[in-house]
Each structure stands twice: as C-alpha cells, then as structure tokens.
C-alpha cells in the first residue's frame with residue numbers, strides 16, 4: 171500500500187491528506203434536514219448526515235488528492251450507526267482510488283493488538299471464510315506499550331500489504347509532557363523515531379517503508395531532526411490549517427526527493443464553507459468550498475517546497 175500511496179502522491183503532485191472528521195455541527199443544515207427526514211433525528215439520522223457530507227466532499231476533491239484520513243472518534247460518537255458511516259466512507263474512498271488512513275490510534279498488549287490489527291487492516295476468520303471488517307489501507311498506532319503492542323500490527327501489514335503511522339511527536343500543546351522527556355540525555359520522541367526506523371527496515375516497499383510516523387506540523391524543528399532519524403519512513407503530518415501549521419513550516423518534513431511526508435488538514439478543508447475566505451460558496455456549495463481549500467493547500471505546500 172505504501173507503493174500506491176507514493177504513486178498517488180506523484181500522480182496528483184499533492185502530498186496532502188483530506189481529514190474526514192465530520193462533527194454534526196460541520197454538516198450544512200440542508201444535508202442534516204434531509205437525513206433527519208429520512209432517518210429521524212436519531213443516531214441513524216446523524217450517521218446518514220455525516221456520510222452524505224463526506225460523500226459530497228470526496229466527490230468534489232478525489233481527483234486532486236492521494237489519500238483521506240477519517241478520524242474514527244467522529245464516527246464512534248454516533249455509536250453503531252456512526253461506525254457504519256465510517257465503513258461506508260472507507261469503502262467509497264477506496265472505490266474512488268484514494269488511499270485510506272484510518273486514524274484509530276490503537277495499541278494494547280499483544281493479544282489485544284492482534285484483534286485491533288485484524289479488525290482494521292487484516293482479515294478475521296469466521297468458520298471457513300475470512301472477512302476484512304474495516305479494511306483501511308493504513309492505521310495510526312500508539313507505541314506506548316512497546317514492541318509487543320506494535321508487532322501484531324506489523325505482522326498483519328506484512329501479510330496484507332498494508333501500513334502504519336506510529337505516533338512519534340504529536341501536534342498538541344501538551345505533547346511534550348511525556349514525549350519530550352529526556353532519557354539518557356535524548357528526548358523520548360527521538361528514541362521512538364529510531365524504533366520506527368528500525369521496525370520499518372524489513373518492511374520496505376519500492377522506495378519507502380510501510381511503517382511510517384506521525385509528527386505534528388506544530389513542531390517543525392523536531393520534524394527536521396526526525397526526518398533524518400527515519401529517512402525511509404513516510405511522515406504523516408497533522409495540524410496544518412486549523413492548528414496553525416503552514417506550508418513554510420513543513421519543508422524539512424520532506425526528503426530531497428520531494429517525497430517522504432504527507433500533510434493532513436481536516437477542519438481546514440471540510441469546514442471551508444464556514445470560513446470567510448470561502449464564504450462566497452455558501453453552505454449550498456460546501457463541496458466546492460472544500461475543493462477550493464484543497465487547491466489552496468496544494469499551492470501553499472508546492473510553493474514552500476519549490
């Protein structure tokens with residue numbers, strides 16, 4: 171799957187990910203009204219509304235982008251109907267040729283990680299048959315439990331040709347509370363980065379490893395160091411846009427070949443129609459507003475890289 175991600179990035183010339191993180195408040199009234207009329211003002215109605223919202227954004231942007239990143243929390247808040255909307259979103263994006271990164275941030279003791287890995291990127295056996303329950307292409311994983319929490323995900327990746335993005339330095343303000351602590355004089359995130367590089371060594375695609383890392387756009391200096399520590403790992407860079415990341419902060423997350431990083435924006439794209447800059451589109455044309463925001467993001471990053 172890393173080869174498909176790299177191929178999609180080269181084809182679109184856009185190292186970006188659209189984050190499909192639908193809160194109900196982001197969904198325009200006309201979409202909600204239709205969904206509630208069909209399914210009731212219920213969890214089912216909310217799930218239908220977020221699915222229709224996602225579909226319009228995907229329809230309006232899929233030709234410009236290589237990948238999407240649905241954040242599972244936004245779907246889980248609507249219970250089982252929400253998870254069904256998550257699955258529909260994953261399947262639809264794959265039909266459109268997009269690589270799907272499930273932002274699930276899982277990781278547990280080994281036996282439990284096996285179940286997470288099988289459920290999200292692998293296959294589960296039921297009687298004589300095997301099923302791929304969620305079937306994302308990549309998932310995000312939390313390394314706090316160490317190798318035995320990560321190895322089951324790596325094993326499934328090897329079998330299924332899928333991939334991981336392991337949290338190394340997260341974008342949030344308090345990420346340093348633990349991640350920056352010095353261990354033998356070195357920040358913990360660097361040691362985790364070294365481990366990601368090591369895990370990735372025998373998981374190579376054609377050019378890059380399918381074991382990647384998450385490093386927030388809000389920490390460009392750390393991104394620069396981590397880029398060197400993990401030369402063959404793709405870096406998923408969240409926090410562009412709504413959290414303050416800009417193209418000019420991102421240059422050092424990339425390798426000399428212009429590859430190696432993929433930048434996510436969620437609210438910046440999916441709520442574009444609410445932003446002054448794109449207000450001309452109005453709520454009726456929210457998909458077109460998202461498309462304009464994607465075009466601007468691509469231009470901003472290209473300008474910074476060239």
Ligand SMILES: O=c1ccn([C@@H]2O[C@H](COP(=O)(O)O)[C@@H](O)[C@H]2O)c(=O)[nH]1
Nearest residue numbers: 241340341386408409412413435436437
């Ligand atoms: O360090 C991290 C890891 C993950 N995220 C996730 O990315 C998106 C960011 O959303 P925006 O609306 O573009 O701020 C969201 O799903 C987070 O859970 C992150 O922000 N930082």
